[in-house]
Amino acid sequence: MRFLLVKIIFLASLILILSGCETLGGLFDKGSSSSKEKEDEFANWDEKKFHDEARTALDKKSYQRAVALYEALEARYPFGEYAPQAQINVAYAYYKNDDPEAAIAAADRFIKTHPRNPNVDYAYYLKGLVNYNRGIGFIDRFLPTDSSQRDPGSARDSFDNFQELIRRFPNSQYAPDAKQRMTALRNNLGMYEIHVADFYMRRKAYEAAINRANYVLKEFPRTPAIPIALQMMADGYRKLGLEDMAADADRVFKLNYPNGAPMGDYKDEGVIQKIWDTMGLDHH
Numbered sequence: 001m002r003f004l005l006v007k008i009i010f011l012a013s014l015i016l017i018l019s020g021c022e023t024l025g026g027l028f029d030k031g032s033s034s035s036k037e038k039e040d041e042f043a044n045w046d047e048k049k050f051h052d053e054a055r056t057a058l059d060k061k062s063y064q065r066a067v068a069l070y071e072a073l074e075a076r077y078p079f080g081e082y083a084p085q086a087q088i089n090v091a092y093a094y095y096k097n098d099d100p101e102a103a104i105a106a107a108d109r110f111i112k113t114h115p116r117n118p119n120v121d122y123a124y125y126l127k128g129l130v131n132y133n134r135g136i137g138f139i140d141r142f143l144p145t146d147s148s149q150r151d152p153g154s155a156r157d158s159f160d161n162f163q164e165l166i167r168r169f170p171n172s173q174y175a176p177d178a179k180q181r182m183t184a185l186r187n188n189l190g191m192y193e194i195h196v197a198d199f200y201m202r203r204k205a206y207e208a209a210i211n212r213a214n215y216v217l218k219e220f221p222r223t224p225a226i227p228i229a230l231q232m233m234a235d236g237y238r239k240l241g242l243e244d245m246a247a248d249a250d251r252v253f254k255l256n257y258p259n260g261a262p263m264g265d266y267k268d269e270g271v272i273q274k275i276w277d278t279m280g281l282d283h284h
Contacts, residue, residue, distance in 0.1 A: 042072060042076075047073065047076075047077045047080045047081060047082055048082070050069055050070075050072060050073035050076070050077070050082070050086075051073060051082040051085070051086065053069055054066050054069035054070045054073060054086070054089065055089075057069060058089060058092070058093060061096070063093045063094075063096045063097035064097055066089070066090075066093040066097075067090060067093045067094060067097060070086045070087075070089055070090035070093060071090060073086045074086050074087065074090070084110070084113075084114050084117055084119075085119075087106060087109060087110040087113065087114070088106075088107070088110050088117075088119050088122065088123060088126075090106050091103050091104075091106035091107040091110060091123065091126055092126060094106055095126065095129070095130050100130045100131070100134050103126070103130045104127055104130055104131075107123040107124075107126050107127045107130075108123075108127070110123045111123045111124070121165060121168070121169040121172040121173075121174060122174060124161060124164055124165040124168065124169070125161075125162070125165050125172070125174035125177075125178060127161040128158050128159075128161030128162040128165060128178060128181065129158075130158075131154045131155070131157040131158035131161055132154075132155075132158040132181055132185070134154040134158075152188075152189055152192045155185050155188055155189055155192075156189065158181070158185055159182055159185045159186070159189070162178035162179075162181055162182050162185075163182065165178050166178055166179065166182075186220060186223055187220075187223045187224055187225070189220065190216055190219075190220030190223040190224070190225030190226075191223075191224065191225050193212055193213075193215060193216045193219075193220070193225065193229075194213075194216060194225045194228050194229060194232070196212050197209045197210075197212035197213045197216070197229070197232050198232070200212060201232060201235070201236065204239070206236040206237075206239045206240050207236070207240065209232055209236045210232070210233050210236040210237065210240075213229040213230075213232040213233045213236070214229075214233065216229040217229055217230070224262065226256075227253065227256070227257050227261035227262065228261065230249055230252055230253040230256075230257075231249075231253060231261065233245075233246075233249040234246045234247075234249035234250045234253065237249060
């Protein structure tokens with residue numbers, strides 16, 4: 001009886017294993033079929049056909065298909081007439097398809113492979129654009145969040161990308177836009193440091209707050225962060241009982257801003273800050 005039970009269990013297990021193999025085989029067959037269909041679709045395509053179809057996909061904002069077509073074009077005609085354009089276009093398609101790492105890698109590959117191409121300035125600009133928009137998610141698109149409170153790493157990378165573009169190609173058609181974005185990035189980076197300093201102030205780490213505010217004065221002159229940094233320094237020195245140094249900070253502030261800070265007192269919470277705190281997005 002026991003032997004019969006063991007035999008039944010063995011047979012049942014064998015049936016399950018075999019049926020599983022058939023299922024996996026079906027999946028692999030489907031994958032092979034899909035791959036074969038794609039190969040059949042491209043079977044009679046020449047280089048121009050790939051280029052035209054990819055361009056159409058890009059114009060229709062079908063970025064995933066554009067990526068697939070440009071990659072196929074590069075693979076089949078790596079030294080063809082349209083290869084350089086495919087490399088720069090696929091970088092843009094990656095960017096629009098929300099794949100920043102692949103976009104930057106493709107732009108770098110284009111710069112390395114075609115350093116004298118007329119479009120190489122765009123590759124540098126695209127790298128800056130990718131990092132400029134990196135990390136913008138649902139909240140940033142639909143709520144008035146403060147971009148200066150995001151992780152500044154991508155902003156610094158973007159600033160460096162645009163700076164390199166302007167250094168290498170000062171007359172590029174993309175240089176004016178890059179300069180405007182650099183100004184916005186500097187303002188945001190300065191305000192990020194202000195948020196950090198404010199974080200220290202609220203936790204009564206006054207010396208750390210003063211040091212951060214002083215860093216703003218040195219690294220981000222002529223930005224909206226400067227008057228706030230001066231206010232924080234004066235407040236921090238008072239909290240530490242250093243009245244002379246607080247008076248010096250007040251004097252510099254009043255000399256440069258006789259009508260008060262353009263953005264108001266740093267202690268006044270705005271609507272954006274209230275939303276940020278309410279949602280628990282304080283990333284200092």
